[in-house]
Amino acid sequence: MAEILIVDNHPVVRQYLRELLEREGHSVHVAEDGLAALDLLAGIRPQVIFVDLVMPNIDGAALCRILRRSPEHREAYLVVLSAVAAEAPELVGQCGANAALAKGPFRVLGPAALQLVNEASARGFVGVREGIAGLEEVHARQITRELLLRKQHLETVIESLQEGILELTAAARVVYANSAASGILGLSEERILAAELPLLFPEGQREAVRGLLAAGANTGPELEVSLGERRLALRYYPFRETGSGGVLLLADVSERQRLEARLAQAQRLESIGTLAAGVAHDFNNLLTTILGNAELMTADLAASHPHYGLLQEIARQVQSAKRLTAQLLGFSRRGRYEVRVLELNTLIRETAEAFGRTRKEIVIRLELDADLHAVEGDLGQLEQLLLNLMVNAGDAMPCGGELALSSRNCGHEEISANLFTPREGRYVLLSVRDTGVGMDARTRERIFEPFFTTKEMGRGTGLGLASVYGIVKGHGGYIEVDSSPGQGSTFRIFLPSSSAPAPRAAPPPAAPESAHCLLLVDDEQPVLTVAGDMLSRLGYTVLRAVSGEQALKVYQEHRDRIRAVVLDLVMPGMSGVELFARLRRLNPEVKVLLASGYSSEGEADRLLEQGAAVFLQKPFTLQQLSETLARLLGASPR
């Protein structure tokens, strides 16, 4: 005689089959659903198991899959009981059962069940019985077919979701799990089904999971838990019937959180950049006044005068301060870019040579692609970028080491997956690799923030890598960092390739003409005064205007005399940009020198593209002012 388990959610079916089989001398157990069956199977090893296909709390198909993978029960003779055997015989075949029995009238089902058990017993409870027993009085119904199709469709939808779905009983036991849930938890279906949900999580997380289930609000409170290195978000929706379990939604939010963190970091850098640019701009105006006055005073003094050296020292300190503001502007991408087509290898060689002279204990290795494409960039900015990276590498190798600088052409595919999709196209890849102390993840996340430094007090401003970041972004490029403690660091910079030919050397300026009259426009009175005095010192006749409106009026009155306009870009009221446009309408040939503590991104470029203009970054020396004006007017510097 056989030991038999009957799993069916209707008491009438369980009672009838039990009566029938016990009468034949078999030992019969019953279970009301898949979950109860698994609990029972922990203590028994039946030879035959009747499994109803459609049941709550772990359905028949899932139960069959679990049994077939179970070391204890994989050899059991499985008989699926199906009320839809006539409509969907393929469902019966998909369960991996040994036999199938149609759930029709008991007077047909009963004898068929007995016959199945007897046949199986005679074959030693092995093998597969073809066909569906007891089907003779069961007729296929169209409506049942349609309902089955709808059910299958919903199952396909649920299986297609990337979010994990778990159905729980009131006792928090899992009775359904879609494929995504299995993937997210990293556990097989048989490990998940029938398990208590909190036990699927590490011990330290279980209490929080229990708390989520106990909260039981229909708003679906969310809980985040760690599973290995991943972060999972859990949301629980109890069923409407009190105490009847619910549905748990499970999502792997590791990637989303990583992207959010990067976005927040990018936004933080952006806002710090705006702040830094504003400070630098105002500071440059102050420096312009200080430097201009110091230079004017120096020009009036003999070198033997006791104040001569002091004034020169003021000018030197202003130049140092200017370098700081240039770093700030570099980071904020508000520094002026004098874009030209550049051959990067020459710049790398020259900068490396200059750096190498200061750090002889560092071996510098160059791996430069001879066929490197040109880039369009600002020579000064890119030089600063290279130097900052080399100084940073040098600081990471206080006792010496190796610094490798390499360049090669590449495509956008080599730029690693970023928050934003890299712009498609060809790039020049510049790599700066050192064998220094390296950085941990925490440091790596903050290195591009201005004023963040790991160097000792007084050794670093925290602006070097911040300006590198700004310069790269300002050139439409991308920067990546690989580093870990003790393993050195590699900075990879991708700059868009240029298809433009390399520029030819500019012709020398023409000989000076007679004295020119200039219109100087600046809203800052001290700057207006000192710049005006500097221009006078250079031999120009200067007309001054403190606003765009006033400048227009002066220009209209003296248009025939004015050879060029020296124009502050950032002014209240009529901005330098608007004034420039209105001057161009009055005189399309007007020559303009744009001066600014910074230029709003792209603004100066647009003006310069329109021609007849040059740019001068504040603060400027007398010589820089002279040379820039000479370039604008096509004359030799004064």
Add this chain to the structure above:
Amino acid sequence: MATLAERLARDLLLDPGSAAALASSFVRATREDLEGLQAAVRAGDGGAIASLAHHVKGAAANLEIEAIRSRAEALELRASAGDFAPLAGLLAGMNSELRRLEAELRQAGPPRAE
């Protein structure tokens, strides 16, 4: 006319006690389902109505109680189609038939439990 228990004993070759217990089991389970159905109809929960009606229909088909099976099937189909209007009438008919079976069992005496 034979009672449900008598018919089950005859058709399923059961002894009278087992047949009465089976009939009683059906009536008890169906009464529970019927109460669930009434609550689901009040709540307008089409999914719960279809599921409970399917449960009743299966057992009624097993025992060939056509008066209940046909009503349960109609309930399932109407609820699945979102047509709630005829549900109360179908439930009343099912309830009436169930009451008849309950009275029949009471007359026969206490059944044997599962």
